[in-house]
Amino acid sequence: MSGRRANKSGTGLDAHLVVERGAGEPGGFRLDLPLRVAPGETVALLGPNGAGKTTALRALAGLEALSGGQIILNGEILDRPKASAGRSRAARSGSQIDGPQPRRSLRAVNWHRNNPDTAVRHTRPEEFEQRDSERVPPLEQHGARWVPPEDRRIGVVFQDYLLFPHLSAIDNVAFGPRRRGSGRAEARALAADWLDRVGLGDFGKRRPRQLSGGQAQRVALARALATDPALLLLDEPLAALDARTRLDTRAELHRHLTGHTGPAIVVTHDPVDALMLADRLIVVEDGRAVQEGDAESVTARPRTDYIARLVGLNLYRGRAEGHRVLLDRTADGSASVTRFDAGDEPAESPEDAVALVVSDPLEGPAFAAFPPSAVALYPSRPEGSPRNTWRATVSGVHRHGDNLRVQLDGPLKAAADVTPAAAAQLGLEPGQTVWAAVKATEITAYPA
Numbered sequence: 267m268s269g270r271r272a273n274k275s276g277t278g279l280d281a282h283l284v285v286e287r288g289a290g291e292p293g294g295f296r297l298d299l300p301l302r303v304a305p306g307e308t309v310a311l312l313g314p315n316g317a318g319k320t321t322a323l324r325a326l327a328g329l330e331a332l333s334g335g336q337i338i339l340n341g342e343i344l345d346r347p348k349a350s351a352g353r354s355r356a357a358r359s360g361s362q363i364d365g366p367q368p369r370r371s372l373r374a375v376n377w378h379r380n381n382p383d384t385a386v387r388h389t390r391p392e393e394f395e396q397r398d399s400e401r402v403p404p405l406e407q408h409g410a411r412w413v414p415p416e417d418r419r420i421g422v423v424f425q426d427y428l429l430f431p432h433l434s435a436i437d438n439v440a441f442g443p444r445r446r447g448s449g450r451a452e453a454r455a456l457a458a459d460w461l462d463r464v465g466l467g468d469f470g471k472r473r474p475r476q477l478s479g480g481q482a483q484r485v486a487l488a489r490a491l492a493t494d495p496a497l498l499l500l501d502e503p504l505a506a507l508d509a510r511t512r513l514d515t516r517a518e519l520h521r522h523l524t525g526h527t528g529p530a531i532v533v534t535h536d537p538v539d540a541l542m543l544a545d546r547l548i549v550v551e552d553g554r555a556v557q558e559g560d561a562e563s564v565t566a567r568p569r570t571d572y573i574a575r576l577v578g579l580n581l582y583r584g585r586a587e588g589h590r591v592l593l594d595r596t597a598d599g600s601a602s603v604t605r606f607d608a609g610d611e612p613a614e615s616p617e618d619a620v621a622l623v624v625s626d627p628l629e630g631p632a633f634a635a636f637p638p639s640a641v642a643l644y645p646s647r648p649e650g651s652p653r654n655t656w657r658a659t660v661s662g663v664h665r666h667g668d669n670l671r672v673q674l675d676g677p678l679k680a681a682a683d684v685t686p687a688a689a690a691q692l693g694l695e696p697g698q699t700v701w702a703a704v705k706a707t708e709i710t711a712y713p714a
């Protein structure tokens with residue numbers, strides 16, 4: 267999707283999100299995520315459960331207090347706790363900043379107290395209105411700054427918070443523009459236009475409970491976009507939808523993201539959503555970015571098991587010595603690959619390194635990856651072909667699209683995809699011994 271938008275607005279998002287919850291304690295968590303998103307760019311945050319993706323979105327939306335770092339959107343500081351402000355000023359002046367805590371802390375505490383679990387889903391429109399009447403300017407002291415959630419120009423679509431249940435679809439969409447000062451008629455006209463744009467022009471009077479999941483998602487998207495947000499945050503926007511609705515809604519979302527001129531961030535578990543919707547992927551694990559890049563580079567050259575599994579590759583880490591990658595041993599001390607290549611001596615001893623032959627030479631710490639479809643299975647050792655071959659034990663077989671995915675145990679744990687016909691011929695079943703082979707040309711090796 268890169269380079270797809272003509273009109274970009276602002277300077278984008280420049281954030282470093284540090285959120286600490288009981289750091290150092292058992293079960294404690296620390297998010298430490300630099301995040302820059304250009305105007306018009308869509309970034310997908312991908313990662314396993316508990317990685318910190320939602321925490322990152324909540325911090326950006328102002329629903330979670332930053333413990334460090336800062337959030338700058340189009341040049342405006344939205345959140346910079348005292349610690350960060352003190353550090354940057356101290357760095358400039360060479361002195362430490364003293365003084366009372368900025369009111370930001372109290373404000374943040376009250377906000378979170380009013381919103382159990384700091385979830386926006388608990389906030390009713392009346393609470394927003396009430397807060398409007400109490401509105402205070404951004405809190406600023408000693409370089410620290412805090413802009414409350416309702417004053418950030420951020421559109422959010424959170425998975426578990428779609429719509430205000432007691433408002434019609436049109437009033438849900440009109441809610442944001444009303445809060446931003448539009449008159450009732452103007453806000454409703456804008457909302458009607460947005461409902462049209464998401465294909466729901468005839469559904470304006472319906473309450474959320476009278477909408478399907480996909481329709482509710484689209485109304486939520488219209489509501490987020492109707493405020494002309496400077497930053498769009500989407501948390502698992504398609505997760506609740508069935509396969510067919512998901513396909514349509516994804517295409518529609520893609521279209522709207524293309525039209526959005528500010529930065530956008532999508533949290534997803536689904537690599538297809540990430541690849542379809544985002545210009546750039548950031549893989550988050552345990553509160554940190556572990557890999558970043560465009561879809562092609564991340565999926566072709568995964569750097570963690572999580573992303574390798576996600577994109578369906580067998581991934582190994584080791585040390586390259588020319589055409590061989592000597593693989594790190596796993597905790598269970600797997601034995602070596604029994605034969606590297608035609609002409610190679612079998613590595614009989616478990617002390618020998620597990621190695622793969624690759625076609626492009628490389629030196630130093632390396633990853634080696636190959637898809638399950640590159641693994642061929644034989645009832646006995648295949649002879650005469652220039653391949654990596656090894657003896658393996660079948661540990662599981664399950665359906666995978668039109669094929670069967672076979673999990674292999676042994677010196678090299680791997681997944682192999684075989685056709686049902688091949689599986690029948692081999693009579694595959696758990697516990698069975700087979701020979702596995704992968705051509706050197708099918709293996710991608712790259713620096714670790």
Ligand SMILES: Nc1ncnc2c1ncn2[C@@H]1O[C@H](COP(=O)(O)OP(=O)(O)OP(=O)(O)O)[C@@H](O)[C@H]1O
Nearest residue numbers: 287295313314315316317318319320321322383384
């Ligand atoms: N309100 C909360 N209070 C305390 N800890 C929390 C809270 N919300 C999340 N956590 C913890 O913070 C960490 C990050 O959670 P977060 O929800 O950000 O992860 P995630 O990447 O979005 O996960 P998932 O994919 O499961 O939604 C986890 O260890 C989680 O248990």
